[in-house]
Every structure is written in C-alpha cells, then in structure tokens.
Amino acid sequence: MRNCIIILLIVGLVSVWGCQPASKDKQEPQRELKVAVAAPFTGNAAAFGEMIKRGAELREKEINEAGGINGMKLTLIFEDDAGKDAEASLVAERIANNLQILAVVGHFNSSCSLAGKPIYKRAGIVELSPGSTNVTVCQGSDWTFRNLYRDDFQGQFIARYIDEILTDLQSVAVFFDNDDYGRGLRNAFVEESQKIGLNLVADEAYERDSTNFKAQLTSIKAKNPDAIFISGLYGQAGLIVKQGREAGIAAQFFGADGVDSPDFLTIAGPAAEGTYLTTPFTFGAAGEDAQQMASNFEALHGVAPDTWAALTYDAVGMIAEALEKTYNSEASVADNRKAIRDHLASLDTPEEGYMGVTGLTYFDINGDTVNKPAYVKIVKNGQFVAADQQLLDLN
Amino acid sequence: MAQFLEQIINGLVLGGIYALIAVGYTMVYGIIQLINFAHGEIFMFGAYIALMLITVFGIPFWIALPLSMVLCAILGMLIDLIAYRPLRNAPRLSALITAIGVSLALQNLARMIWSARDRQFPPEILPTVFQGQNAFLLPGGATLPYRDVFVILLALVLMIALNRLIHLTKIGKAMRACAQNPVAANLMGIKTNQVIAITFAIGSALGAIAGIMVGVSESVTPTMGYYKGVAAFAAAVLGGIGNVTGAMLGGIIIGVAEVFGAGYISSGYRLAIAYIIMIAVIIIRPSGLFGRSTGHRA
Numbered sequence: 090m091r092n093c094i095i096i097l098l099i100v101g102l103v104s105v106w107g108c109q110p111a112s113k114d115k116q117e118p119q120r121e122l123k124v125a126v127a128a129p130f131t132g133n134a135a136a137f138g139e140m141i142k143r144g145a146e147l148r149e150k151e152i153n154e155a156g157g158i159n160g161m162k163l164t165l166i167f168e169d170d171a172g173k174d175a176e177a178s179l180v181a182e183r184i185a186n187n188l189q190i191l192a193v194v195g196h197f198n199s200s201c202s203l204a205g206k207p208i209y210k211r212a213g214i215v216e217l218s219p220g221s222t223n224v225t226v227c228q229g230s231d232w233t234f235r236n237l238y239r240d241d242f243q244g245q246f247i248a249r250y251i252d253e254i255l256t257d258l259q260s261v262a263v264f265f266d267n268d269d270y271g272r273g274l275r276n277a278f279v280e281e282s283q284k285i286g287l288n289l290v291a292d293e294a295y296e297r298d299s300t301n302f303k304a305q306l307t308s309i310k311a312k313n314p315d316a317i318f319i320s321g322l323y324g325q326a327g328l329i330v331k332q333g334r335e336a337g338i339a340a341q342f343f344g345a346d347g348v349d350s351p352d353f354l355t356i357a358g359p360a361a362e363g364t365y366l367t368t369p370f371t372f373g374a375a376g377e378d379a380q381q382m383a384s385n386f387e388a389l390h391g392v393a394p395d396t397w398a399a400l401t402y403d404a405v406g407m408i409a410e411a412l413e414k415t416y417n418s419e420a421s422v423a424d425n426r427k428a429i430r431d432h433l434a435s436l437d438t439p440e441e442g443y444m445g446v447t448g449l450t451y452f453d454i455n456g457d458t459v460n461k462p463a464y465v466k467i468v469k470n471g472q473f474v475a476a477d478q479q480l481l482d483l484n
Numbered sequence: 485m486a487q488f489l490e491q492i493i494n495g496l497v498l499g500g501i502y503a504l505i506a507v508g509y510t511m512v513y514g515i516i517q518l519i520n521f522a523h524g525e526i527f528m529f530g531a532y533i534a535l536m537l538i539t540v541f542g543i544p545f546w547i548a549l550p551l552s553m554v555l556c557a558i559l560g561m562l563i564d565l566i567a568y569r570p571l572r573n574a575p576r577l578s579a580l581i582t583a584i585g586v587s588l589a590l591q592n593l594a595r596m597i598w599s600a601r602d603r604q605f606p607p608e609i610l611p612t613v614f615q616g617q618n619a620f621l622l623p624g625g626a627t628l629p630y631r632d633v634f635v636i637l638l639a640l641v642l643m644i645a646l647n648r649l650i651h652l653t654k655i656g657k658a659m660r661a662c663a664q665n666p667v668a669a670n671l672m673g674i675k676t677n678q679v680i681a682i683t684f685a686i687g688s689a690l691g692a693i694a695g696i697m698v699g700v701s702e703s704v705t706p707t708m709g710y711y712k713g714v715a716a717f718a719a720a721v722l723g724g725i726g727n728v729t730g731a732m733l734g735g736i737i738i739g740v741a742e743v744f745g746a747g748y749i750s751s752g753y754r755l756a757i758a759y760i761i762m763i764a765v766i767i768i769r770p771s772g773l774f775g776r777s778t779g780h781r782a
Contacts, residue, residue: 131595131600132600133600133602133705135599135600135601136601267751267752293751294750294751294752295751296751296752296754298707298711299751299754300698300702300703300705300708300711301498301701301702303494303497303498303743304491304494304495304742304743304744304745304746304747304751304754305746305747305751307487307490307491307494307747308487308491308747308748310487310490311486311487324602324703327602328702328703331616332616332701332702334616334617335616335617335619335629336490336627336629337619337627352601352602355604356602356604356703358604358607359607
C-alpha cells in the first residue's frame with residue numbers, strides 16, 4: 090500500500106515537472122542558429138500559443154528548406170510562459186542564460202513581455218513580440234520590439250469606429266480584464282470616448298481566473314447599454330458573450346485583438362454571432378504572399394492560420410533576416426545578439442522596413458510599430474469575416 | 485429591483501454549487517479530521533467525465549450525469565483507499581500533505597489527458613432546461629433562466645436528502661458515530677473504514693454533480709476545481725467545518741456575498757468580501773456558525 094503512495098507521488102511529481110520543457114543543449118560543432126519562441130503554450134491563452142508555435146514552425150521549415158541562413162540551420166526553441174508574468178520571468182532568465190540563443194520571438198501576453206523586458210535588457214538580447222499591445226511594452230528598453238500596433242491606437246480606433254460607423258449605438262459599457270493588456274486598452278478606449286463624447290454608462294472589471302460573470306453582467310444590464318466593449322482575451326470574452334446573452338442582454342458586443350481566436354467561436358457558440366472585433370491583420374484584406382502563406386500553413390498543419398500565426402511568421406522572418414545580414418561566427422554571443430538589435434533598430438523608415446505577409450513593419454524610437462492599421466471583423470455564420478465598413482484612415 | 489432580484493438568483497446559484505462542494509469537504513473532515521484538498525479535483529473530474537461520456541461515447545446527458553457521479557464516487561473511494569487509508573494512524577500532517585499531492589497529481593493528470601484548453605459542453609446536446617436562453621420573464625424585467633431554477637432546486641433537494649440520510653438512516657447513524665468517536669464506534673461493531681469509504685463516495689458524487697452544473701454554464705478546465713474548491717472550502721469553514729448544515733449555509737452565504745461584492749462594489753473585491761465575512765465570523769465564533777467547540781477530542 091505504501092508503494093502505491095510513492096507511485097502516486099512520483100506520478101504527481103513527474104506530471105508537475107513534465108509541464109516545463111527542459112531545454113537541454115549540448116555543445117555541438119554543427120552550425121545552427123538558435124532563436125527562442127516564448128509564448129503561452131498552456132494556460133488560458135493556449136489557443137494563441139498554439140497558433141504562434143505553428144506560425145513559427147512554418148517559417149522555420151521554409152527557411153531551412155531554402156538552405157537555411159547563410160548555410161546554417163535555423164532552430165527554434167519553444168519556451169512556455171503559460172501566459173503568466175511570474176512564469177515569463179523564469180522563462181526569460183532561462184533564455185537569457187542560454188548562450189546559444191541569439192534572439193527571442195515573444196512574449197505574447199503584454200504582462201509577460203513586460204516581465205521579460207528587464208531581464209532581456211540586462212542580458213542584451215532582443216525581445217520581438219508578435220502579440221503584446223500594451224502601450225508601455227517597448228518603453229524603457231532598447232531591446233524590446235513589436236510588429237503590431239499599440240493599445241492606445243487600438244482603443245481609440247474602437248471608440249471612433251463605434252462613434253463614426255456604428256452610429257446607432259448611443260451608449261457603451263466597458264468590461265475589462267484586470268491585467269496590463271485589458272486595463273491599458275480600456276484606458277485608451279475610455280479616454281477617447283470622453284474626448285469624442287461617446288456615452289459611457291458602465292465600467293466593470295473582471296479577474297482573469299473568472300468563469301462566472303453573471304454578477305457584473307447583471308449590473309451592466311441594469312444600465313442598458315447599446316454596446317459592450319470587452320477588453321480581454323478570447324476565453325473570458327467567449328463566456329461573457331454567452332452568459333450575457335443568457336442574462337437577456339441584447340447589446341452589441343465588441344472585442345479587440347485579444348478576442349481574435351477561433352476558440353472564441355467555440356466557447357461562445359451561437360452567442361458569438363454578430364460580435365465585432367479589431368485585429369492587427371486579417372487574411373481577407375491581405376495580399377498574394379499572405380494567401381500563399383495561408384495555404385502553406387494549411388498544408389503543414391491542417392488548419393487555417395490566424396492573425397497571430399501570421400504575425401509570428403513575420404517576426405521569425407525578421408529575426409532570420411537580421412541573422413542573415415549580421416551573424417558572424419567569429420564574434421562573441423553578446424556581439425551577435427547586439428548586432429541583431431542594431432539591425433532591427435535600423436529599420437526605422439518605411440524604405441528600410443521589413444515587408445512581410447502582415448504588411449510593412451518598421452520601428453519608431455521605442456521599438457514600436459506605428460504604421461499598421463487596425464481591421465474590423467465580425468462573426469457571421471460562426472466565422473470571422475471582414476466587416477463591411479472599415480476605418481483605415483485613422484493613422 | 486429587477487437587478488437586485490437577478491443578483492440574488494446569481495448568488496443562490498453560485499451558493500448552491502459551493503454548498504454541494506462544501507459538504508464533501510466537511511463530511512470527510514467530520515469523520516477523519518482531514519482536509520481533503522483533492523475534493524476540488526473530483527469536482528473537476530465530474531465535469532470532464534460527463535463531458536467525455538457525452539461527446540466521445542455519445543451517451544445522453546441524463547444518463548451521463550448519474551454515471552459521472554458514480555464514477556467520481558468510485559474515484560473518491562479509490563483516493564481514500566490508496567492515499568489516505570494507509571495514513572489513518574499517521575500524524576495528521578502526513579495525510580494533509582498527501583492530500584495536497586493527490587490534488588496536484590489529479591490536476592496535472594487532467595491537463596495531460598484533456599489539455600489545458602477550456603472545453604464546453606456542446607449546446608446542441610444539452611437538454612432544454614440547460615439551454616441558457618430558455619428563461620422565465622419575471623415582472624419588472626428580470627430574467628430567470630430555467631437552468632438557474634434547476635440548479636437551486638437541485639442543490640436544495642440534494643441537501644435535504646443528505647440531511648435525511650445522515651439523521652434517519654442506519655448508515656447516517658454510523659457516520660455520526662464515527663464522527664463522535666471512531667474507536668468507540670469500531671468497538672460497537674461499526675466497520676469504520678467502510679463508513680469512511682461511503683462518506684467519500686457521497687461527498688464525491690455531490691462534488692461531481694456540482695462540477696457538471698458549473699461545466700454546462702461556464703467552462704470545463706483543469707483548474708476549475710481549484711478556484712471553486714477554495715471558495716467552497718471557505719464556505720465549509722464559515723459554517724463550522726465538520727458540520728453539514730453549516731456547510732450548506734456557508735455555501736449560500738459565500739455565494740451571495742461574492743455576487744454582491746462583484747455586482748455592487750467591484751469585481752476586484754469579489755472573493756475578498758466573501759472572505760472578510762468568513763474571517764469576521766471566525767473571529768466571533770472560532771469554530772464557525774454551527775461548529776462544535778474545539779477540543780472535543782484530543
């Protein structure tokens with residue numbers, strides 16, 4: 090019987106331990122260039138992580154099949170931050186201390202990118218996020234970049250879209266995730282709403298761990314808003330939309346890029362119908378190379394790519410380009426890491442910018458991308474489609 | 485007024501769920517003085533097992549529900565048999581640490597089997613009563629979903645049934661005897677281990693049905709047992725751990741307080757308010773609302 094306990098405990102230990110992929114690196118003479126991809130592969134942003142991983146894998150495969158980077162193989166190392174800032178700090182330490190890793194594509198959640206930022210800065214390694222939109226992510230570090238817009242832009246955009254395009258909607262409620270992303274986006278939205286005179290009737294928060302939103306939804310319902318802007322991630326947003334409709338709320342739901350995941354549709358079910366959301370990229374409005382990437386993606390993974398797969402695909406491509414132009418096998422790791430940073434920092438004008446499937450990416454002084462537009466999608470017949478009316482002249 | 489009424493209903497639904505889980509904690513504690521941390525995971529397994537029975541094996545909901553309860557009852561007994569029974573006479577701390585270990589192991593097991601992604605009961609297979617859009621319209625504009633009525637009534641009926649079982653049946657009498665003094669009960673010819681196993685089975689079955697109720701209205705995740713379990717444990721403590729009536733009342737109080745905290749004050753204080761009430765009660769009555777004074781057994 091005692092053996093049983095021991096076995097049970099061992100199972101427990103192994104399963105806890107097994108959650109963290111051990112990154113074992115042997116000193117090999119083989120010439121390969123290692124780049125880390127840090128994202129939430131488990132936890133409640135795992136649907137994003139899955140697409141990020143697949144997008145990165147596609148790019149890795151394409152680069153290596155085309156002969157690698159100057160003849161060297163690109164190897165991606167996937168690190169799971171579970172979407173939690175504490176975990177992201179540990180991951181960042183692990184990556185920074187691994188002297189074979191030359192750059193990081195990640196993190197996804199704003200709170201994770203923020204947690205990793207000081208560590209990457211201290212170690213001198215690039216952090217290129219394909220998903221964090223919080224305003225402060227790139228501030229205060231020369232080593233942090235991103236290839237999508239910021240929440241101040243996105244928040245303003247949503248307020249303007251509701252005000253200018255969806256003119257039937259007179260009053261708006263905000264329901265936000267109480268973390269860096271949700272709060273930052275909510276602040277930008279509220280600020281712009283006040284400026285343009287959108288009538289804000291309710292402002293409620295929720296915690297990331299919640300699955301029951303009935304209490305706040307009942308309060309929001311009593312204020313009778315025409316629209317509800319959910320500033321958070323797909324998992325909670327899906328439940329909010331579902332539980333909101335069940336509670337008899339007829340308002341128009343609006344989400345941001347955090348809701349842009351196929352999992353939103355499965356969680357919300359039929360209640361998802363008619364939900365608007367903004368996204369930094371949509372295949373429906375993209376060019377030939379994006380369609381090509383989408384069909385290659387589907388051939389490799391058997392599912393259609395989403396926004397995050399495309400942004401990660403580009404982010405890995407940018408790092409690969411930087412490596413191709415700057416990598417020097419004679420130089421030290423620190424110098425090679427710095428050369429990548431210097432290369433990214435030099436992409437500071439539209440002419441110098443990187444042309445990927447998600448459009449042109451170039452950076453301002455902080456490392457932010459400020460030229461990319463926001464697109465509006467709507468859920469129709471259980472699918473995301475581009476909304477009839479876009480608002481692209483906001484830049 | 486409509487809002488107030490809806491919030492009361494929200495609170496009662498949540499409270500009913502907490503009560504169903506809390507009795508599982510409290511019954512086990514009452515008999516073997518063990519805080520069974522794995523109970524939250526049984527709640528989670530209840531939801532997953534029902535979901536699997538329905539989606540993978542195509543079993544109708546109304547059969548999957550009792551089947552999941554039975555399977556979870558067996559799981560509860562198995563945990564007792566494997567993890568707790570060998571430690572019956574060991575220091576209490578050993579059993580407590582084991583309970584935490586079992587809880588972690590089960591949570592990670594669920595993550596390995598079903599992945600960390602949120603899962604939903606597909607709406608089309610749910611019986612009409614659980615389809616959220618079906619609701620009574622109350623005067624004043626309040627909506628009262630059938631599902632909420634069902635959950636509240638279910639909790640009420642099960643609580644009354646449990647109460648009757650404990651006070652009117654032979655096994656109930658045996659459970660009370662074991663709670664008072666297991667050694668004396670054993671001397672009187674009560675098979676204590678059997679009684680304990682039945683206690684685990686009943687608590688686990690109630691936990692499983694609570695898990696299914698949460699699963700159909702929220703989502704099914706490997707961590708759902710942790711979050712709901714902590715609140716339900718607080719409910720058990722509030723009511724006086726070891727006391728079944730206290731756990732029921734504690735569940736309702738915590739549920740209503742949580743909803744009112746989130747609905748009227750701020751969602752950041754959601755659980756804080758519930759816990760403040762719990763702490764206040766514990767300060768005034770250290771053994772909880774219905775708890776026996778401590779030190780009844782050395």
